[in-house]
Amino acid sequence: MLPAPSRYFTVVAVATFWLGTSALADTTPPIDWTSLPVEEITLFYPGQSSFQWLHSREHPGARMVGRGIACKRCHDDAEQSMGNDIVSGGRLEPDPIEGKNGSLQLAVQAAHDEKNLYLRFRWKTQAERPGVMHNYMRYDGQAWAFYGGPRSAMRVRQGQEPPLYEDRLAIMIDDGDVERFAEQGCWLSCHNGMRDMPGEPAAEAVRSHPYLGEGGLGRDDVRKYLPVSRTDTSISWDKVKSPEDLAKLKERGVFLDLMQWRAARSNPVDMADDGFVLGYRLFDDGNNPFSWNVDRNSMTPQFMFDPEKVGKKSLTVSDIETGPEPAALIREENATRYNPDAEWKEGDVLPGRLLSRVDARGSAADNARVAGKWEDGSWIVTWIRPLDTGHGDDITLKRGNTYTFGFAVHDDNVTTRFHFVSFPVVVGIGKGGDITAVQLN
Numbered sequence: 001m002l003p004a005p006s007r008y009f010t011v012v013a014v015a016t017f018w019l020g021t022s023a024l025a026d027t028t029p030p031i032d033w034t035s036l037p038v039e040e041i042t043l044f045y046p047g048q049s050s051f052q053w054l055h056s057r058e059h060p061g062a063r064m065v066g067r068g069i070a071c072k073r074c075h076d077d078a079e080q081s082m083g084n085d086i087v088s089g090g091r092l093e094p095d096p097i098e099g100k101n102g103s104l105q106l107a108v109q110a111a112h113d114e115k116n117l118y119l120r121f122r123w124k125t126q127a128e129r130p131g132v133m134h135n136y137m138r139y140d141g142q143a144w145a146f147y148g149g150p151r152s153a154m155r156v157r158q159g160q161e162p163p164l165y166e167d168r169l170a171i172m173i174d175d176g177d178v179e180r181f182a183e184q185g186c187w188l189s190c191h192n193g194m195r196d197m198p199g200e201p202a203a204e205a206v207r208s209h210p211y212l213g214e215g216g217l218g219r220d221d222v223r224k225y226l227p228v229s230r231t232d233t234s235i236s237w238d239k240v241k242s243p244e245d246l247a248k249l250k251e252r253g254v255f256l257d258l259m260q261w262r263a264a265r266s267n268p269v270d271m272a273d274d275g276f277v278l279g280y281r282l283f284d285d286g287n288n289p290f291s292w293n294v295d296r297n298s299m300t301p302q303f304m305f306d307p308e309k310v311g312k313k314s315l316t317v318s319d320i321e322t323g324p325e326p327a328a329l330i331r332e333e334n335a336t337r338y339n340p341d342a343e344w345k346e347g348d349v350l351p352g353r354l355l356s357r358v359d360a361r362g363s364a365a366d367n368a369r370v371a372g373k374w375e376d377g378s379w380i381v382t383w384i385r386p387l388d389t390g391h392g393d394d395i396t397l398k399r400g401n402t403y404t405f406g407f408a409v410h411d412d413n414v415t416t417r418f419h420f421v422s423f424p425v426v427v428g429i430g431k432g433g434d435i436t437a438v439q440l441n
């Protein structure tokens, strides 16, 4: 039996004091997964098929897309061939990654009880190692510098640095308040002007933007947003509604829930992050399970591995080839303050991110029972999402209702457009849907 939430939290709180938490997250749902149906969803490589491209003359379906017709009306069961076509290069992928797969099969199982939605995912990774390394820093004998990056980065394409970027599984949820999400899913949130998309503005242009830039969100790039958050018919990145109008939309529930399981930044502490999409892709209120481990002024790490607990103070460049153990710095488990005088050698490596389950708080920490393990070349991720998180920046799932989900997987050291995405998937809590979350007794 699953402990009642109040008891669960008490147990964690008490146990934390003695042991640290990540080993204690109760990620075992009361479920025999082998008895539940498995739905196979095909995710495919979208390249630069932005909202603007879909409405342009280049897309033969543009007129119907403009009328709100579902993508699947014309593209049902075409995911694999579309992905293979786009990934190999051409008008929707000017910079292909050699050898990259065009699609990915995501196996999904779902169940629920009166408190939680239980999801289990399985997918095969293209790489023969799990993508658990992210934002690593390497010492060159004199100074620390970021090392490795996504396969799309020039220095990685040219072989100067290794591909290092975390694997991710993202879930978007709409409860019917986002117009056309049911028909067109993730594509509503993907626009020209975003990172690695056509028309990407210079960082300076974003910084001087009143909402996105220094006077507002403090960003220097453009990330996901919804058409309803813009004022012009092209849904341009810079034509943002006023903060008051955005707040009113949010209040009315017009936003997408967006949660990401991250193999490097959340999985080591048995969590996923929690955010939403409206005028931008933002995290929910509170603290994420991850933060930076870099002092930006001195470009030195702030924490290192605790030799008393790990047996070493850092990783090495050669660990990266075989898969480091541990791969993540966890404040309450294996970390200690960085010692600048600890005889650092060329090729020493430290994670540029610091994880903590204990410091994660508020609505940003709602996904606190998510566990992924990589075995036989596949990730298996089990995810327990409270039906009602109790927070206004999340979608409350109700039994008997259906919701539109969008799934995305970032596989084999990639970010931004280089992921795989699904057409909209209907998930029924107890009944209905492409996927029905089976009621548990």
Ligand code: HEC
Pocket (backbone or CB within 6 Å): 046, 049, 054, 059, 060, 061, 062, 064, 065, 069, 070, 071, 072, 073, 074, 075, 081, 082, 083, 085, 086, 092, 183, 184, 187
């Ligand atoms: C009225 C029918 C229709 C609708 C609706 C439609 N499309 Fe298309 N789409 C087409 C046709 C026809 C093509 C060109 C043939 C092809 O590549 O499949 C195309 C091409 C594409 C391509 C390029 C495929 C490739 O191989 O290069 C993408 C990506 C695409 N559509 C995505 C979408 C998405 C996403 C939606 C929903 C938002 C959508 N389409 C809705 C008819 C449609």
